[in-house]
Amino acid sequence: MNCPLCYEPLLFGATNCPCGYNLATTVSEQLPIELTYWEALRAFWRVYWPTQIVEGVLLAGLSAYGTLLRPLGYTLSGLPFVLLVFALNAAVFDLFIPRLCSRPYKRFSLVIVKVATGETTSRLRGSAHQQVWFFLWWRQVVAGGIAAVLMMPLNALLSLMGLYFSQQIAVLAGVLAIGPILLKMLIGHQFPEIRIEARRR
Numbered sequence: 585m586n587c588p589l590c591y592e593p594l595l596f597g598a599t600n601c602p603c604g605y606n607l608a609t610t611v612s613e614q615l616p617i618e619l620t621y622w623e624a625l626r627a628f629w630r631v632y633w634p635t636q637i638v639e640g641v642l643l644a645g646l647s648a649y650g651t652l653l654r655p656l657g658y659t660l661s662g663l664p665f666v667l668l669v670f671a672l673n674a675a676v677f678d679l680f681i682p683r684l685c686s687r688p689y690k691r692f693s694l695v696i697v698k699v700a701t702g703e704t705t706s707r708l709r710g711s712a713h714q715q716v717w718f719f720l721w722w723r724q725v726v727a728g729g730i731a732a733v734l735m736m737p738l739n740a741l742l743s744l745m746g747l748y749f750s751q752q753i754a755v756l757a758g759v760l761a762i763g764p765i766l767l768k769m770l771i772g773h774q775f776p777e778i779r780i781e782a783r784r785r
Contacts, residue, residue, distance in 0.1 A: 616781040621764050628763030631680045639676045681717045682708045696778050712778045720766055727762045
């Protein structure tokens, strides 16, 4: 028999696995599931929309601050401003990452499984919080950069027609394509201390 969680063989009639599976306690529990596209989109949206709202408000505040400083000879532009935007995005995204598992969704829930004990929780904290945040954030940045390069011909074509939708297209690509893919990559990924599983309610 193989472990239904990690598929390692359970030798000599063993009912426990190092990954945390325990036959005695898991019989009545639901096994992990694979998220559909729409479920992954829903989970990503829970983090994405508050991140965008807070980041937009803070960027508007920075722009207003920069406008006030302009008469004094100070400007918020160039590489320092780009780095500031990246740092702001990373900080705000980190703030909302725990929302992924904080409460169940309509037909499924995301749970944090502790590798050492197999215990499940909905609270993402400490080093596990930072690992999940970094896993999603840097992949989102890289995927966003690749998407921007791939969309250059479309944006150029639209600009020739007098249409300027590059920002809206970037947002749609981030929400509808990048987000669900990253969530599907996250589910079941083995971190040093935890993994996140999707379970049917």
